[in-house]
Amino acid sequence: MSDARALHQRIGADISHKIRSGEWAPGFRIPFEHELTREYGCSRATVNKAVQALATAGLVERRRRAGTFVVRQRIHSAVLEIPDIEGEITRRGQTYTYEFLGVATHAADPDDPDLASLGTSGRLLDVKCRHIADGRAFAFEERVINLTSVPEAAATDFTVEAPGAWLRAHVAWTEARHQISAVNPDPAIARRLGVRTTTACLCVKRWTWRQGVGVTYVRQTFPGDAYDLVASFTPG
Numbered sequence: 730m731s732d733a734r735a736l737h738q739r740i741g742a743d744i745s746h747k748i749r750s751g752e753w754a755p756g757f758r759i760p761f762e763h764e765l766t767r768e769y770g771c772s773r774a775t776v777n778k779a780v781q782a783l784a785t786a787g788l789v790e791r792r793r794r795a796g797t798f799v800v801r802q803r804i805h806s807a808v809l810e811i812p813d814i815e816g817e818i819t820r821r822g823q824t825y826t827y828e829f830l831g832v833a834t835h836a837a838d839p840d841d842p843d844l845a846s847l848g849t850s851g852r853l854l855d856v857k858c859r860h861i862a863d864g865r866a867f868a869f870e871e872r873v874i875n876l877t878s879v880p881e882a883a884a885t886d887f888t889v890e891a892p893g894a895w896l897r898a899h900v901a902w903t904e905a906r907h908q909i910s911a912v913n914p915d916p917a918i919a920r921r922l923g924v925r926t927t928t929a930c931l932c933v934k935r936w937t938w939r940q941g942v943g944v945t946y947v948r949q950t951f952p953g954d955a956y957d958l959v960a961s962f963t964p965g
Contacts, residue, residue, distance in 0.1 A: 736771050740779035742898045748788055748799050758796045787901035818862045826861040829888040847943030851877035856892045867955050869921040872947045902937040902944050909933050918950050929953035
């Protein structure tokens with residue numbers, strides 16, 4: 730990866746974080762391109778590429794002569810947030826390792842109940858990976874991305890970056906659904922996690938959409954003693 734490409738991605742990730750954290754609220758005008766050029770010490774073309782990617786992802790809206798603004802219809806609040814597995818592991822003081830396991834492209838299957846809501850036509854990108862904490866398997870992830878909604882995913886190198894991290898940085902969503910269950914892993918998943926098929930595991934399925942169009946489906950399986958789901962909320 731070139732330095733210019735790395736900087737373009739960092740600028741986009743920095744802006745995305747400020748939007749998603751609420752620091753830059755809907756309707757906020759982000760700094761002008763010449764201001765970002767000065768802040769990051771880079772060319773205007775690099776800044777423009779970062780901002781255009783955010784606009785394509787639906788996070789910002791570019792208005793001629795007025796500037797670039799955080800979109801007002803951004804995301805619904807969720808009781809369970811989209812987790813940052815790498816961040817969760819490092820916050821525990823553990824060493825995070827990402828392991829890419831494979832990628833494939835296939836047609837949408839309207840008979841698959843987990844994938845039908847992503848759309849019944851077009852192509853899907855299927856990425857399998859493993860998240861590791863201090864040398865021990867933390868989660869096995871099976872991720873499906875709707876290429877109709879996120880075509881740029883087809884050219885992304887998921888051998889070096891987890892698909893969930895890439896999606897958080899580049900693709901906006903407006904709706905999400907979680908399904909959480911306790912499971913015994915099948916032999917293939919048990920082997921990936923280094924546990925027995927009788928081990929209690931936590932299975933989290935998640936779907937995200939952008940304005941009614943499917944973005945991604947993921948199934949993450951965690952050894953039961955590895956992960957806790959915690960949600961904070963208030964009455965009403």
